[in-house]
Amino acid sequence: MTSPDSGASSAAALPDYAPIPRSALGPALNEQGYHVGRVERNLYWVTDGVYQAAFLTTPDGVVLFDAPPTIGHNLQRAVDEIAAAEGAPNTVTHLVYSHHHDDHTGAASLFDGDVVRIGHEETRRLLLRDNNPARPAPEVTFADRYTLEVAGERVELAWHGPNHSPDNIYIHFPDHDALMMIDVVNAGWVPIYNLNLSEDVPGYIQAPATALDYPWTHFICGHLGRLATREDVAVHQAYIADIEASAREALTTVNPVPYYMHYGENFWAGVKAHLDTVTERAAAPIIAKYTGVLAAADIEIFTRTTTFAIMQSLRLDSGPSGPVHP
Ligand SMILES: [Zn+2]
Numbered sequence: 001m002t003s004p005d006s007g008a009s010s011a012a013a014l015p016d017y018a019p020i021p022r023s024a025l026g027p028a029l030n031e032q033g034y035h036v037g038r039v040e041r042n043l044y045w046v047t048d049g050v051y052q053a054a055f056l057t058t059p060d061g062v063v064l065f066d067a068p069p070t071i072g073h074n075l076q077r078a079v080d081e082i083a084a085a086e087g088a089p090n091t092v093t094h095l096v097y098s099h100h101h102d103d104h105t106g107a108a109s110l111f112d113g114d115v116v117r118i119g120h121e122e123t124r125r126l127l128l129r130d131n132n133p134a135r136p137a138p139e140v141t142f143a144d145r146y147t148l149e150v151a152g153e154r155v156e157l158a159w160h161g162p163n164h165s166p167d168n169i170y171i172h173f174p175d176h177d178a179l180m181m182i183d184v185v186n187a188g189w190v191p192i193y194n195l196n197l198s199e200d201v202p203g204y205i206q207a208p209a210t211a212l213d214y215p216w217t218h219f220i221c222g223h224l225g226r227l228a229t230r231e232d233v234a235v236h237q238a239y240i241a242d243i244e245a246s247a248r249e250a251l252t253t254v255n256p257v258p259y260y261m262h263y264g265e266n267f268w269a270g271v272k273a274h275l276d277t278v279t280e281r282a283a284a285p286i287i288a289k290y291t292g293v294l295a296a297a298d299i300e301i302f303t304r305t306t307t308f309a310i311m312q313s314l315r316l317d318s319g320p321s322g323p324v325h326p
Pocket of ligand 1: 183
């Protein structure tokens with residue numbers, strides 16, 4: 001029988017990690033558990049320390065960008081706080097979806113009534129597929145580009161191909177010196193498992209360069225407690241490029257033959273032993289190099305699974321997956 005305190009004793013056995021660099025942490029949260037800050041002029045960002053959303057106040061109402069359920073009702077509290085201070089209306093009239101994932105959109109249904117929902121056409125298709133009433137599908141959709149104009153404010157939405165998800169878009173605020181793109185770069189932190197649980201590895205690797213092609217100073221990346229900078233994006237790119245180079249080298253230097261010889265007709269055991277060795281060899285120097293540089297780099301499973309995903313993409317997307325039989 002499980003005793004009630006077994007959770008606590010297993011928690012006590014959890015590993016310790018390197019301290020989080022102060023530079024990776026953001027401002028303190030208020031009593032309700034959120035922080036709202038000005039990005040520039042009437043563009044604001046909201047965080048609960050782990051997730052981020054943004055909003056634009058206008059004389060005609062508020063344009064909200066994403067609705068993470070962890071921030072939930074604090075989204076309207078943050079809007080109310082700013083609208084009261086600015087003497088602006090606090091009604092959310094527009095909701096823009098960065099992509100369809102529930103952890104960034106699961107509080108969308110809190111904003112109902114006449115709200116105009118805007119997103120990529122694939123976001124609409126996926127939300128209709130997933131059929132979750134908490135995330136109503138956008139009615140206003142676009143394929144490549146969409147200019148959102150509300151009360152003289154301009155926001156440029158663009159889709160540059162699949163990356164983290166098939167529908168993940170770039171949200172550019174040309175008059176606020178800001179870009180919002182979610183779930184690719186984590187400001188000051190490593191990506192979690194499998195390149196932030198991304199579906200298209202080459203698209204994910206390319207996305208930061210596309211983000212840097214835009215002019216901006218402030219980057220709303222969707223996660224953790226602070227905004228990102230161009231330098232954060234560059235450090236992320238260096239981390240991924242180092243993994244790519246390390247995976248490529250390990251693929252060419254680890255000899256697979258002994259692993260397949262060892263397991264004989266159990267081919268899958270040979271595959272596992274070989275690829276686990278490649279992954280371990282490729283990931284180890286990255287974990288060492290970035291511990292203390294990117295927060296949580298020493299949570300080895302994150303860098304290992306990201307390395308595994310990149311290594312598989314090198315084999316399957318870039319190729320070759322192996323020598324051609326003579
Ligand atoms: Zn996502």
